[in-house]
Amino acid sequence: MNNKLNILKFLVLTLATLVTVSCTSYLENPLKDKETGEDIDLLVIDSSVFPVRLQISLIDSMALSAVVSPVTISFSGKNDNDIITLAGKKQSEFYTSSGFIELAIDPNVNVSKTEPLIFTIHVMSKEYPETVQEFIFDSQGVKEITLQL
Numbered sequence: 001m002n003n004k005l006n007i008l009k010f011l012v013l014t015l016a017t018l019v020t021v022s023c024t025s026y027l028e029n030p031l032k033d034k035e036t037g038e039d040i041d042l043l044v045i046d047s048s049v050f051p052v053r054l055q056i057s058l059i060d061s062m063a064l065s066a067v068v069s070p071v072t073i074s075f076s077g078k079n080d081n082d083i084i085t086l087a088g089k090k091q092s093e094f095y096t097s098s099g100f101i102e103l104a105i106d107p108n109v110n111v112s113k114t115e116p117l118i119f120t121i122h123v124m125s126k127e128y129p130e131t132v133q134e135f136i137f138d139s140q141g142v143k144e145i146t147l148q149l
Contacts, residue, residue, distance in 0.1 A: 050104035066099025077119040
């Protein structure tokens with residue numbers, strides 16, 4: 001009985017050692033690419049940098065569920081050039097196929113009752129007719145926009 005217990009301990013210890021040795025690559029520097037060895041740049045997104053964020057949900061009006069087909073979103077109006085990605089990039093068009101996209105307003109743009117944010121959203125898709133809707137916001141914060149296609 002004692003012999004079997006010693007053999008079992010030895011096998012467990014050997015297995016633990018083999019698992020630890022085979023996983024050493026996972027314990028290396030997480031900021032290095034495992035295949036190329038190049039440094040990985042981290043992009044930390046702190047949404048508090050953006051005083052105004054737009055959370056746009058696209059709903060299929062027939063199915064009453066999120067649109068899951070590719071959609072192109074563009075903007076026009078007074079503040080159309082002030083809409084950016086959370087990475088801070090300005091684009092003329094934004095894409096989603098999940099029925100949701102989060103964008104922001106350039107933090108250098110003041111939004112207030114005297115300087116409202118004015119823009120029109122254009123949503124285009126092969127599966128749905130074009131949807132166009134104007135928005136006016138006169139305060140900062142997260143703006144939840146739901147568009148039915």
